[in-house]
Amino acid sequence: MAHPRTLDLVIFGGTGDLAMRKLLPALYHLHCDALLPAEARIVGVARDGLDDDGYRSFARTHAERFIGKDFKPAEWAGFAERLVYAQVDALQADSFASLAERLNGRPDGQRVFYLSTAPSLFTTITGHLHGAGLVAADSRVVLEKPLGHDLASSRQINDEVGRYFAEDQIYRIDHYLGKEPVQNLLALRFGNALFEPLWRREWVRDVQITVAEQVGVEGRGEFYDRVGAMRDMVQNHLLQLLCIVAMEPPASIAPDAVRDEKLKILRALRPFGLADVATRTVRGQYKAGASGGQPVPGYLEENGIPGDSRTETFVALKAEINTWRWAGVPFFLRTGKRMQEKVAEIVINFRSVPHSIFGVPATPQHANRMVIRMQPEETVDLHLLAKQPGDVMQLHPVRLDLDFAEAFRTRRLEAYERLLMDVMRGNLTLFVRRDEQEAAWRWVEPIMAGWQAADDRPKPYTAGTWGPAGSSALLSRDGLSWHEEI
Ligand code: BG6
Numbered sequence: 337m338a339h340p341r342t343l344d345l346v347i348f349g350g351t352g353d354l355a356m357r358k359l360l361p362a363l364y365h366l367h368c369d370a371l372l373p374a375e376a377r378i379v380g381v382a383r384d385g386l387d388d389d390g391y392r393s394f395a396r397t398h399a400e401r402f403i404g405k406d407f408k409p410a411e412w413a414g415f416a417e418r419l420v421y422a423q424v425d426a427l428q429a430d431s432f433a434s435l436a437e438r439l440n441g442r443p444d445g446q447r448v449f450y451l452s453t454a455p456s457l458f459t460t461i462t463g464h465l466h467g468a469g470l471v472a473a474d475s476r477v478v479l480e481k482p483l484g485h486d487l488a489s490s491r492q493i494n495d496e497v498g499r500y501f502a503e504d505q506i507y508r509i510d511h512y513l514g515k516e517p518v519q520n521l522l523a524l525r526f527g528n529a530l531f532e533p534l535w536r537r538e539w540v541r542d543v544q545i546t547v548a549e550q551v552g553v554e555g556r557g558e559f560y561d562r563v564g565a566m567r568d569m570v571q572n573h574l575l576q577l578l579c580i581v582a583m584e585p586p587a588s589i590a591p592d593a594v595r596d597e598k599l600k601i602l603r604a605l606r607p608f609g610l611a612d613v614a615t616r617t618v619r620g621q622y623k624a625g626a627s628g629g630q631p632v633p634g635y636l637e638e639n640g641i642p643g644d645s646r647t648e649t650f651v652a653l654k655a656e657i658n659t660w661r662w663a664g665v666p667f668f669l670r671t672g673k674r675m676q677e678k679v680a681e682i683v684i685n686f687r688s689v690p691h692s693i694f695g696v697p698a699t700p701q702h703a704n705r706m707v708i709r710m711q712p713e714e715t716v717d718l719h720l721l722a723k724q725p726g727d728v729m730q731l732h733p734v735r736l737d738l739d740f741a742e743a744f745r746t747r748r749l750e751a752y753e754r755l756l757m758d759v760m761r762g763n764l765t766l767f768v769r770r771d772e773q774e775a776a777w778r779w780v781e782p783i784m785a786g787w788q789a790a791d792d793r794p795k796p797y798t799a800g801t802w803g804p805a806g807s808s809a810l811l812s813r814d815g816l817s818w819h820e821e822i
Contacts, residue, residue: 342375342445343760346435348426348461349452350380350391354480356398358511359452362752364403367415369747371757375445379438380421391421426457432468439470447471448759450478458483459496466500478507478759481572482563486784487777494770507759508768512573512680514751514758515710517739518580519766521682524716524738526585534686536661541703542811543667544683544819545577547711548675550627552799553649557640564647565619569671571780575602576768577682578667582657591764595772602775606656613786618795618806620650622674625799632674632799648794649673652807653783654814668811670818674799680711683819696721696731700816706738707819714748715739 345363347355366372380391396416400407422438425431439447449465451458458479465471477497484490497506512518525531534540547569553560560568579598586593608616623634635641635649650672657667686704696702705719716738724732749757758766795804802808802820811817 342377342442343373343448344377344379344439344442344445345448345450345756345760346379346381346422346439347450347452348381348424348457350421351382351384351386351394351398352452354452355380356395357402358752359450359756360395360399361402362750362756363418364399364412364415365406365750365753366757367418368406368408368411371753372418373760376418376760377442378419379435380419381424381435382421383423383425385423386421388420392416392419395419426453426461426464429464429467432464432470436468436470447475448478449475450480450759452480455479455483455493458493462497462500471500474505475501476505476507476759476762477501478509480509482567483508483773484777485562485567487774487781490773490777494773498770503770504764506767506770507755507764508770508773509755510572510576510768511751511755512710513576513580513766513768514749514753514755515714516748516751516754517708517710517714517716518577519754520716520739521580521708522589532585537663537665539686540665541685541687541700542665542814542816543578543581544685545574545581545667545669545681546683546819547573547671547680548677548802549671549673550675550678550800552622552627552632552674553635553638553641555639557638560649561641561645561647565649565651565671565673566780566784570651570653570669571776572768572773574669574671575776575779578655578669579772581682581684582662582667584661589765591767592769594765595769599769599772599775601657601659602772602779604658604662605779606658607779608783608786610786610789613783614790616810617651617653617783617786618804618810619648619787620672620797620804620807621645621647621794622649622672622799623796625674625801627674627800634796634799635674646793648787650675650794650797650803650807652803652810654810666814666816668816668818670803670807672797672803676800676802677820678711679820680709681819682708684708685816694729694731702731702733705819715741 347359349355363378386394396412422435424435451461484493579601582601583597586597621635625632636643636645652670655667655669684706688699688703702721707717709715718736718738720734720736721731722734724730755766795806797804
């Protein structure tokens, strides 16, 4: 797909945390790798009274540390020429006139509007963009999560945005889909004949998806307390990962071919009744502890958190998929803040050999396992047993690196780089379709309702641990344990 001649990437929330932490560093890297269209401009939009130069120096001050060692003043100078600024109060329709002025100078260009603002502003902004005549048939809009608070509010946002943008102009971002190992999982599953016959209930014992963070709520207390781990992580990132693991082979890599298959999985998730919520979910909230050797406060002591908050900072649950391929295979999902380590991984645990001829016990510890790691490093490993060199037949666990970092000595694109490229190229495969998103809300809502009905507090866990004890118990009831405990 060719790049359009000129392109304006308009970032609402242009001075915000995401822009500085992720978007500008990603665009800077694409610029350095000559992956941005020559004429591409980045238009920062915010309420602050800045001019172009003011925005450039603001961006440099705030983005430099996130670019890290790759920051080169000369490259930045070239990149900064692409940056312009428009002061807009998103709530005021007439404020969009100045944006229109900036954009109309390039009438043949393509416009991408990146909404990195509170979701409550999405409908107002898209309405005002339309009102100012800025939405053309080839314009695109990128929506950051969270998209709504529940099914009803996400529907409302989608309806409103849908009045001005067709579904194929809407890019709902889930940055986990942009991570290299997740795409490598697609490549391994569907580019090789080897795995497909084993990728089913007959050979897979369980699947574990963990996204554990060491950080707490980091200055986002007020936001986080209204959201919690279920809405912040499970409804989107973890369920999307589950879909990539579980979906049937799509007919092609075309956006709807992939998204149709993911949707089928979301719709096949076994619904949770009240009793299941009690026995198959664990929610926790961190209390004071230590992280990286330093004492850290508990969630209730963080800024912006009410002392009696019941918001969960940890969720573990056992999901099941009602299909012939997956019936009876538990998919354990787990995410939390202030956990022992920063780990994001998908673990496919295969069944043990039916009979061991080597005297090695046929236990889960010795069974094959595929580990797709997104954090702290991006790797894909296959755990196998091999013969230990020597004069006796002794088996030893080995890890086969399926990521081939050595074979491909090119720089990996960070998730936001990859996804921004896809938006510019018009490739929707790694973006979430409306029906997927709504199916995900439909599945998580009864769980959250069950927690509310139970009227109890999340289980406390000490910061710097792997979460409440109930999390291990969730697996031990099936005779299993989390990957790090094996
Ligand atoms: C975001 C969540 O979507 O993902 C944050 O809102 C979380 O709470 C972040 O910290 C984790 O992303 P990553 O890529 O650092 O694992």
